[in-house]
Amino acid sequence: xxxxxxxxxxxxxxxxxxxxxxxxxxxxxxxxxxxxxxxxxxxxxxxxxxxxxxxxxxxxxxxxxxxxxxxxxxxxxxxxxxxxxxxxxxxxxxxxxxxxxxxxxxxxxxxxxxxxxxxxxxxxxxxxxxxxxxxxxxxxxxxxxxxxxxxxxxxxxxxxxxxxxxxxxxxxxxxxxxxxxxxxxxxxxxxxxxxxxxxx
Numbered sequence: 136x137x138x139x140x141x142x143x144x145x146x147x148x149x150x151x152x153x154x155x156x157x158x159x160x161x162x163x164x165x166x167x168x169x170x171x172x173x174x175x176x177x178x179x180x181x182x183x184x185x186x187x188x189x190x191x192x193x194x195x196x197x198x199x200x201x202x203x204x205x206x207x208x209x210x211x212x213x214x215x216x217x218x219x220x221x222x223x224x225x226x227x228x229x230x231x232x233x234x235x236x237x238x239x240x241x242x243x244x245x246x247x248x249x250x251x252x253x254x255x256x257x258x259x260x261x262x263x264x265x266x267x268x269x270x271x272x273x274x275x276x277x278x279x280x281x282x283x284x285x286x287x288x289x290x291x292x293x294x295x296x297x298x299x300x301x302x303x304x305x306x307x308x309x310x311x312x313x314x315x316x317x318x319x320x321x322x323x324x325x326x327x328x329x330x331x332x333x334x335x
Contacts (some may be wrong), residue, residue, distance in 0.1 A: 136159075139154070139155040139186060141155070142175070142184070142185040142215055143184055146178060146205075147172070147182065157188070169186065177240055179205050180207075182205060182210075183202055196262040205252065208238070211245070211267065213295070213306065213307030215234065220293075222314070224317065230278040231277045231293060232274055235265075236271075236272075237271055239269065245264065247275045247295060248262050249262075249263070249293055249295055251285070252292065252294065263277055286315060286317065294308065294309075295308060
């Protein structure tokens with residue numbers, strides 16, 4: 136009598152349990168099924184599964200190592216919980232937030248480019264860098280003080296592009312609409328059929 140000990144790397148789970156009782160008669164051979172589930176958190180590349188046979192005194196009789204190869208998954212998703220932002224005070228900075236969801240199996244180095252097409256004659260794009268862990272959501276923030284030429288507008292758009300890796304491969308983009316309620320001009324609200332007067 137003894138037991139099989141199953142040692143698994145992160146992201147693997149033994150449905151059969153980590154310790155399986157074994158009873159063998161003299162000269163008996165038996166096959167013990169071990170079911171292992173590969174979860175989304177399993178790291179890309181080669182992983183080792185070690186199975187150890189111990190006797191009743193917990194002395195190792197034999198061990199076996201199985202190598203399991205996991206294909207790389209670099210799926211990233213760009214999203215925003217703030218499709219519309221508002222400027223309430225022209226003297227305050229405007230903060231925009233976007234999120235990155237890592238649906239893959241390895242950490243991702245990312246760049247987030249915020250561009251403002253209506254800013255003419257000056258720098259109109261800004262970059263924020265950050266790392267998104269496996270199965271994690273990470274919020275990235277961009278904060279700036281709108282210049283006068285933007286404050287004169289009732290609204291403007293900020294384009295956001297998500298890039299990954301050293302080659303800066305594009306994986307997603309979105310647009311955040313900024314409504315300036317400090318402007319005396321009239322503005323068209325997103326999804327509204329009629330114009331409304333903004334308050335100074």
